[in-house]
Amino acid sequence: MGALAVEQAWGITEFGTWRLTSGVPDARLGRGVLGYRGYRVSMDRPQRRVEVPNGLVTMVVNFAAPVRVSRAGAAPTTAYTSLVNGLRTDAAVGEHDGRMHGVEVHLAPWAAFTLFGVPMYELRDRMVPLGELLGPRAQVLEAHLARAPDWPRRFALLDALLLERLAAGPAAAPQTVWAWGRLMASGGGVPVADLAHGTGWSPRHLEQRFKEQIGLSPKTAARVLRLQRALRMLAGGSAASATASACGFYDQAHLHRDFRRMTGFAPGEFLLHRGNGARPVDRLPGQVTSALVSAPDR
Template sequence: MVTRRPHPALRPGIHSYRGFRLAFDRPRLRLEVPAGSVSVVIGFAEPLRIVGGRGASPEGVTCASLVSGLHTRPSFGGHDGRAHGIEVVMDPWTAFRILRAPMHELADTVVDLTDLLDGSLPYLTEALAETPGWGARFTLLDSFFVTRLRTGPAAAAGVPAAWQQLAAQLGRARPASVAAQVGWSERALERRFQEQVGLSPKSVARVLRFRRSLRLLEAGRRASAIVEICGYYDQAHFNREFKEMTTRSPSRFLAEREHGARLQAQLDRAEGQITSVVLTT
């Protein structure tokens, strides 16, 4: 795996590029948990299979290149042991500009990237696959994304500001208060979040609170402290929310993360952030 930050013109909206070429001796299955970001995977070879999400069939979605929008629930992704491509992690309002699609259509689901890039995906994939070296590939992606941002729709400046307010208050913020701080009505805030984020402000707050609790849990904080810091009603509320977003209890999730901890961290979407668990098969 090779990681690089995108060109400064693309930051902070695009967080990272990660080139990967995996060759395991057996199929792999990952539990993906809500990450608070949008993931775009451009695959060069074998398809990936994702199960779970809004409106998903029991068979899931199978495609080489995909987009995973903001999630409030877990999903499962797998491959036959081999995978080759690039993953791009970005803020949802940046994905709105690049993909030119209402983000609520991508929320809690995974879709084939072919359906979103105006017919340009085959050319982009071929160019990336044929370009020698990850550095040159990332530079090609820089150019592609700069063009998409320059010619795509504008994002409302208040959306990132409202997101930061929700993150700072960890689920305690009232949507009306957040809307007032960015100069909008509560209805306008809801409408712009549905379009440019994909989730309501209340759902975003749930995900951000879960992300904070996950960091505290891995750092060894007791459940009672997590409840107080993150603003859960009580421990039962915390356990229920955690299971809804992971299908696991906190203790089971930690135990599975500790199995092959180095590989677990390498396969997370973003450095220093827990986004998945590699499951034993």
């Protein structure tokens, strides 16, 4: 089993405590398994977090009470214990009663294609119960992770499961992995025609492979990654006009329209929610994926 580097962060707020534990996956899993994050939150009131489109597929295994999930602007309608969140083009909102304990696995979408063995378009804009993808193995995994005495052993259990599934699942095409990497590195700035040329595929074939192995068309994936780049720039203090120009939007109004359509917020409103946060909320360092928003007392 590969060695794990584990980092911890914790804090106390006026409402309670939180602790995050980050783990590095076994190197044999490759660059498609981006990281593990254990979490434990103990607050005296409900918590609500908005998750914006971010280019990640996330597997979540909860040890505590289920999380209620909805689309932004709608009342929570579905409760999940453990789930897989596919690539999104709109925002999702998760709400819990203040106590959470579990682990997240962050995946590149082409790696999720191999690990879960389903066309990724089936997960687009969806949160799927883990049991639908792993079968009875999901409950076994939940039980073993909950009983494990510490985070390194939990991460080792995840390594073992993912290595097994990596060996058995369908491999993503190298051209898909390359094209996704180009889009990621450019913040969605590479034209689809250039991606097709680089893969040696026709634009139509590239789109078919992307929908199967990524979950979105190249054009839609570029929109998501362009939004992520804009979020990073805005959160870093860049002006909206400069951000729009750098990220390939026609103008500032175009940035605002896409931002609201994909997150449910105006840029300034979203950043205000992030500024009110008393603990880290983003899935991965260097990305802007989430914000804490007010939740009603129960």
